[in-house]
Amino acid sequence: MLSRLLWGIAGVTATLLAVSVVSFLLVALLPGDLALLILADAATPERVANLRAQLGLDQPLAVRYLWWLGNVLSGDLGRGIHSGQPTLDVILSRLPVTLELILLTQVVALGVAIPLGIWSAYRRGSSIDTATLIGSLCLLSTPAFVIGLVLIYLFALNLQWLPATGFVSLGEGLGGNLQSMVLPVVSLALIEVPVYLRLLRSEMIGTLQQNFIALARGMGLPTWRILVENALRPSSLNLITVVGINMGRLMGGAIIVEQMFALPGVGQLLVESIYQQEYLMTQGIVLFVATMFIAINLITDLVYALVDPRLQRGREH
Amino acid sequence: MTSFRSGAKAPRLIAMLAAAAVLAGALVAPALAQEPKRGGTLTVGLAQDPPIVDPIRTGSFTERQFAVGIYESLFDINAKGEAVPFLAESFTVSDDVKTYRVKLHANVKFHDGTPLDAAAVVANLDRTRNPANGCRCLSFLQDVVDVKEIDPLTVEFVLKSANAAFPTILADAPGIMVSPTAFKADPKGIGTNPVGTGPFKFVEWIRGSRFVMTRNTDYWRPGLPYLDQVILRGIQNTETLQAAFLSGQTDIIIQPSFQFVAQMKKDKKYVVLQPGGFGYDGVYMNLQEPPFDDQRVRQAIAQSMDRELLRKTLMFGIPQLGDSPFGPGMTAVFQSVPNYPKYDPAKAKELLAAYGKPVSFTLQYNNSPSTQRLAQSLQEMWGKVGMKVDLQPVDQNRIVQNMSSKQFVASLYRFTGRADPHINTYAFFHSQFADVTPSSNYGHYKNPRIDELLNKGVATVDPAKRKEIYGEVSKILAEDLPYAYLFYVADSIVMTRRVKGLAEVPDGLVRFGSIWLQ
Numbered sequence: 001m002l003s004r005l006l007w008g009i010a011g012v013t014a015t016l017l018a019v020s021v022v023s024f025l026l027v028a029l030l031p032g033d034l035a036l037l038i039l040a041d042a043a044t045p046e047r048v049a050n051l052r053a054q055l056g057l058d059q060p061l062a063v064r065y066l067w068w069l070g071n072v073l074s075g076d077l078g079r080g081i082h083s084g085q086p087t088l089d090v091i092l093s094r095l096p097v098t099l100e101l102i103l104l105t106q107v108v109a110l111g112v113a114i115p116l117g118i119w120s121a122y123r124r125g126s127s128i129d130t131a132t133l134i135g136s137l138c139l140l141s142t143p144a145f146v147i148g149l150v151l152i153y154l155f156a157l158n159l160q161w162l163p164a165t166g167f168v169s170l171g172e173g174l175g176g177n178l179q180s181m182v183l184p185v186v187s188l189a190l191i192e193v194p195v196y197l198r199l200l201r202s203e204m205i206g207t208l209q210q211n212f213i214a215l216a217r218g219m220g221l222p223t224w225r226i227l228v229e230n231a232l233r234p235s236s237l238n239l240i241t242v243v244g245i246n247m248g249r250l251m252g253g254a255i256i257v258e259q260m261f262a263l264p265g266v267g268q269l270l271v272e273s274i275y276q277q278e279y280l281m282t283q284g285i286v287l288f289v290a291t292m293f294i295a296i297n298l299i300t301d302l303v304y305a306l307v308d309p310r311l312q313r314g315r316e317h
Numbered sequence: 318m319t320s321f322r323s324g325a326k327a328p329r330l331i332a333m334l335a336a337a338a339v340l341a342g343a344l345v346a347p348a349l350a351q352e353p354k355r356g357g358t359l360t361v362g363l364a365q366d367p368p369i370v371d372p373i374r375t376g377s378f379t380e381r382q383f384a385v386g387i388y389e390s391l392f393d394i395n396a397k398g399e400a401v402p403f404l405a406e407s408f409t410v411s412d413d414v415k416t417y418r419v420k421l422h423a424n425v426k427f428h429d430g431t432p433l434d435a436a437a438v439v440a441n442l443d444r445t446r447n448p449a450n451g452c453r454c455l456s457f458l459q460d461v462v463d464v465k466e467i468d469p470l471t472v473e474f475v476l477k478s479a480n481a482a483f484p485t486i487l488a489d490a491p492g493i494m495v496s497p498t499a500f501k502a503d504p505k506g507i508g509t510n511p512v513g514t515g516p517f518k519f520v521e522w523i524r525g526s527r528f529v530m531t532r533n534t535d536y537w538r539p540g541l542p543y544l545d546q547v548i549l550r551g552i553q554n555t556e557t558l559q560a561a562f563l564s565g566q567t568d569i570i571i572q573p574s575f576q577f578v579a580q581m582k583k584d585k586k587y588v589v590l591q592p593g594g595f596g597y598d599g600v601y602m603n604l605q606e607p608p609f610d611d612q613r614v615r616q617a618i619a620q621s622m623d624r625e626l627l628r629k630t631l632m633f634g635i636p637q638l639g640d641s642p643f644g645p646g647m648t649a650v651f652q653s654v655p656n657y658p659k660y661d662p663a664k665a666k667e668l669l670a671a672y673g674k675p676v677s678f679t680l681q682y683n684n685s686p687s688t689q690r691l692a693q694s695l696q697e698m699w700g701k702v703g704m705k706v707d708l709q710p711v712d713q714n715r716i717v718q719n720m721s722s723k724q725f726v727a728s729l730y731r732f733t734g735r736a737d738p739h740i741n742t743y744a745f746f747h748s749q750f751a752d753v754t755p756s757s758n759y760g761h762y763k764n765p766r767i768d769e770l771l772n773k774g775v776a777t778v779d780p781a782k783r784k785e786i787y788g789e790v791s792k793i794l795a796e797d798l799p800y801a802y803l804f805y806v807a808d809s810i811v812m813t814r815r816v817k818g819l820a821e822v823p824d825g826l827v828r829f830g831s832i833w834l835q
Contacts, residue, residue, distance in 0.1 A: 047448070082368035084505045093524065149556060156564045164560040165552060167526050259554045262561070264525030271553060272525065276368055 004305065008298050019290040020072065024065050027283045034279060072287065078280035087284035091266060097167065098265035101257070102250045104185045106243060109192035116193075117200030118227050124205060132201075136194030144253050148187040148260040155183060165262035184261040188253050192246060199242060203235040210234075237308055244300025248293035321401075321408055353818055357834040358546040361827070362558050362567035366525050366551030369508030372493035373445055373452040378733065378808070378825065379551065382571060386530050386547055386829045387428075388513035390492035391419060391438070392484045394736045398593065398646040398823040400484035404433060404494060404514065414479035414776050419487075421470045425537040427496035428518045435466035440497035442474075445490070454490035456744070479776035481783070485737035516542035516830035526550070536830075543818070543833035562811070568834070569812040569819075571827060574687075578809045579633035588812050593646030593823040595741065596734025596806035597639045600680075600695070604799060605761045606726045608676045612797065613668040617676075618727075619658040619801040621665040621702040622695060631690055632804065639802035641791035642732075642741045646823020649780045650738045650787050657795040657802075665702040677705035681719060682729035684710035691803075692729060721755035730759075733806055736824065738787040739775045746790075746799065747771050762799040 035051040052058050056067060071078065077087035120129040139147075156164035162183050168176035207213065208231055216226045255267035262268070266285060273281035365379040372388060375381055393403035402408055408419045425433040442464040445452045452458070463475040476483065486492065499512035511519050514537065517530035528549040532542055550567060552558040559577055562570040573581075581587045600618060602609040609615055624638050640657035643650045669676060682692045689710060696706045711719065719725050734741050744750060748768050750758035767790060774786040794800075808825030815835045820828055 080368060082374055083508060085509075090524075152557070152560050156560055160564060163566060164564050165550070165557055166561070166566055167523075169523070260557050262526070262550070262552045262554070262557050264523060268525050268553070272366065275365065275553065278368065 005302070008301060012294055012298055015294050016291060019294070020069055020287060021065070023283050023286040023290065024068055026286060027279045028061060028064065030279070077284035077287070080278055080281055082276065082278065087281050088288075090269065090281065091285060091288050094264060094266045094269045096170075097263055098251070098254050098258070098267060100170070100181065101184055101188070101254055101263065101265060102247060104181055105188040105192065105250055105253075106246070108185055108189040109196055110243070112189070113193045113196035113200060114232075117197045118204060118232065120197070121201045121204035121208060122223070122227060129201075132197060136198055139190050140194045142191070144187055144191055145256050145260060147190050148183070148257055151183050151187050152260070167261075167263050180261075180263075184257045184263055187260075188250060188257050191253070192250070195242065195246075196239060200235060200239050203238055204231060207231045207235045233307070237304065240304055240307060241300060244296055244303070247296045248289075251289050251293065321410075351817065351835075353543050353831075353833040354835065355543050355833070356545050357543075358548060359544050359569070359816070359829065359832060359834060360548045360550060360567045362562050362570040363549060363551050364555075364558065364572055365553060366528070370511045370528075371508040372490040372495060373450050373454070374508065375453060375490050375493075378572065382826055383528060383549055383551075384493065384511070384513075385515070385826050386517040386549075387511045387515045387519050388493045388495065389515045390488050390494065391421075392488035392492055393828075394485075394488050394822050394824050396820060396822055397648045398595065398736050399649060400488045400736055402484075403488070404492075405487075408484070410483075410778060414481055414778060415476045417474040417476070417483055418467065419472050419474065421472070422537060423470060425514055426535060427494075427498070427514050428512050428533060429496050429498055431496045431498040433494055433514055434469050435472045436469075437494065437497050438472045439464050439466055440501075441494055442491070444495070444497075444500060452490065454486075457486045457489065457491050457740075480739070481775055481778050482735075482737035482739035485735055485740060489735065517544075517547050520546075530829075538830065542830045544829065547829050565813075568816050569810060569827065571810055572808050572825070573811055575633040575635045575809075578635055578811060581811045586814065588814060588816070590810040590812070590819065590821050591635070591807060592810075592821045592825055593644060593648070593651075594636075594734065594806040594808060594825065595644040595646050595736060595823055596732045597642055597644060597800075597802050598636075598729070598731040598804045598806060599639065599800045599802040601720070601725070601728045601730045601759055601800050602798075603723065603726050603760050605723075606678075608672070608674070608678060609726065609760075611672055613672045614676055615798040615801065616658055617665040617668040617672075617702065617704070618699065619798055620661045620668070621698055621704070622801065622803070623660050623698055624803060625660065627691065627694060628804065631687070631694060635809065636804035636807040639805045640795065641802070642734075642745065642794070643738050643787060643791065644734050644805040644823070647734075647736060647738065647741075650784050652784065652788050652791070654788075654791045654795050656792055658798070662698075662702050669703055675705070676703070677707070678726045679707040679709050680727045680729065681709050681711055681716055681725050683713040683716050685713075688729060695729075720759045721757065723754060723759055723761065725759070728759075729803075731806060738783065738790075739771070742787070742790060743771050743775060746794070760799045762797070764793065764797055767793055767797075 035048045035055060035057060056064055075088060079086055080090065116132055120132045123129055152164045155162045163180055164183070166180060168180045170177045213226060213231060216230050251267070254265060255270060258265045258267040259271055266289065270282065270285045273285065363379050363382060365377070367377070367380040367383055370380070370383045370387070372384060375384060389404050391403060391405045392400045395401050404422060404425060405419045406422045408417055410417050421433060421435065421438070427433060431437065442461070444450055445454060446458050446461060448455065460477045460480055461474060462477050465473045465475070467473050474483065494514055495507060496512040500507040509522060516533055516536050518533045520529040520531050522528045530547045532545050536542060550561070552561060555574060558570060559573065561567050578589055582589050602615055602618065604610055628634060628636065628638060637645060640654040645651050680692055680696070682688045692708050696708055699706050716728065716730070720728060720730060732741065732745070744757040746758060746762055746767050748763035748765070750756040751761045751763045770786055770790050774783055774790070777783050777786060810819070810825070810827060812819065816832060817835055818831045818833050820831055822828065
């Protein structure tokens with residue numbers, strides 16, 4: 001377990017360094033002059049030169065990178081060009097919305113996918129199984145923004161049941177908060193459901209053919225107990241990995257969905273920063289999200305080992 | 318010395334507007350006189366949630382719209398597109414147009430209780446003029462030599478050279494008054510916690526979600542405002558912005574797409590306002606690069622664009638065709654330009670034949686889908702008369718840089734315009750900027766007669782004389798054609814029928830003080 005953790009940390013450090021280089025270059029190599037951009041129509045040659053010196057833009061790329069990395073390591077991701085607010089503070093203020101969106105999406109997606117997955121594995125070939133297969137294929141081939149638009153059109157514009165926009169934070173009331181989250185969460189979750197469902201189904205079919213299941217049946221345990229208590233755990237290893245990796249993928253989905261439903265999360269902040277030419281903010285968000293993604297993967301790895309004791313033994317030979 | 322007073326004070330103006338509305342109503346049906354109602358919350362949908370609300374960093378239209386409500390300026394733009402005293406009660410200008418003496422309204426207070434007096438004006442101008450603060454408005458203020466307090470309610474502005482456009486400048490960012498107490502206490506924080514003199518006070522700003530203002534009970538204009546609360550919601554996604562409006566979550570949508578405006582015009586539930594606008598869209602050409610160093614090619618460009626067709630199709634019939642740098646909102650100067658080249662592909666072919674060499678060039682444009690469609694249509698129109706055009710989409714920020722550093726051959730570009738003809742022309746066409754980088758004379762345009770007229774225009778106060786001067790400017794530009802105009806900038810406002818009292822102003826900004834809800 002320990003060596004696994006150490007290897008994990010070494011790998012993570014290397015990946016993080018690579019991420020830092022990429023997110024630095026992403027902004028540093030963009031065409032155009034940041035100083036000219038900040039000054040806009042007030043730019044004169046002297047002012048541009050001064051600002052370039054002030055921002056360190058006159059230094060070689062490698063020096064700028066090290067200087068920037070040093071700041072990042074001490075927790076300073078830079079400040080907004082317009083607002084002067086520390087980038088990290090701004091990101092952290094937007095994070096709860098995105099986290100809530102992602103977690104609720106996972107809960108809803110798993111809440112739908114697990115029972116359906118178990119059932120369609122148990123009743124393989126039944127009409128329910130076929131229906132979920134067709135439904136899954138349809139949902140899988142529809143991008144989140146299309147689902148989002150259809151939901152807005154149906155529930156916000158035509159039926160007027162749910163708001164299309166207008167985020168209500170948890171602090172202002174749970175009811176309003178959940179109401180403003182329904183459409184975004186559903187449009188993200190509908191794409192995750194088929195992935196989870198199909199994965200669980202195929203694993204489950206394999207498990208249900210194992211001897212210990214036959215034994216449990218022979219012992220006369222009720223079907224639901226066999227399915228939930230005996231078959232689900234060994235069938236859910238791949239699901240856990242995918243759920244973990246999906247945390248990062250959902251970050252990407254969140255960018256689109258937050259835009260579409262005007263949710264003030266990190267995804268919207270990223271798009272705003274790009275539009276408003278807040279380069280340091282963009283850089284900071286890319287780095288932050290990548291770091292989060294890597295951390296979640298590491299945690300998934302560890303959880304995986306906890307769920308499946310065979311893995312721990314495997315490494316310690 | 319010429320003296321000016323604010324033409325119509327706000328309540329009187331509103332009474333006039335109300336009277337006009339009633340009169341108009343009476344023609345259709347026996348209308349009941351509508352008394353403005355108090356109370357209610359107005360929710361406004363905008364295309365963006367800006368980073369800060371501070372006049373010194375205000376660039377885009379949305380940033381300016383966010384400031385309206387909380388902030389007011391010494392001068393304001395009226396429905397005719399003129400700069401008139403606002404926080405200022407009256408002003409006088411010296412005969413050499415170099416000294417402006419501005420008298421302030423008495424008893425105007427900032428939301429934190431600080432009085433708006435001459436000292437506050439001086440403190441604000443010191444802030445905007447300080448290069449360290451990087452005001453986007455610095456170029457407007459370079460001519461200001463001194464700002465002096467004459468008495469507690471009178472300020473004198475001394476300019477380096479004559480500038481008849483100064484009232485318009487004071488209606489823009491440099492004239493917006495921020496509480497000196499607040500910006501001195503927290504120079505950075507003022508951007509996210511604005512304190513002004515406006516009809517509404519700042520309450521809270523939930524980033525990426527909403528900007529909330531509440532009624533200023535000590536507002537200086539009697540009886541105003543009518544609303545209790547105004548909420549601004551920056552929604553970046555166009556579909557979401559429109560869906561929020563259609564589902565009743567917002568009452569007004571500012572700067573919606575032309576397509577949406579065209580759709581809303583057909584729907585009786587909504588009102589569409591289309592104020593005149595000051596600026597222009599066009600094809601900018603670099604006069605130092607072949608083929609545009611030859612006037613015949615530039616004229617061929619102008620005469621081979623079927624602008625009416627573009628207007629009807631891509632633009633959904635919304636904007637007017639542009640013939641000059643002065644939009645129709647600038648009523649004092651706006652006039653038709655009879656000699657502006659008409660659509661005539663046969664004539665364009667003749668001109669190109671006279672030029673003798675094959676014409677090929679690259680057109681830059683910002684990579685938004687609507688501009689892309691426009692560029693492709695133009696490529697085809699120019700292709701029909703024998704010009705070979707390559708398209709080069711670039712992002713907006715790069716195009717701004719390429720233009721001001723003059724790295725382009727031809728470019729689709731726009732200037733949103735201001736209320737004064739001087740601001741719309743001087744920096745763009747005066748030869749003193751032709752070879753300066755960065756500058757707004759993007760195409761290296763030089764014409765001594767234009768220089769002469771621009772110098773005369775900036776020093777002339779009399780509106781009739783200015784109309785004549787800038788009319789001649791338009792005429793010469795229509796011959797030289799440094800830019801081939803497409804359309805005048807048209808910003809629309811779409812609102813529900815319950816929104817009343819919205820004064821239509823050519824700058825497209827919505828002033829909340831007089832609005833009420835039915």
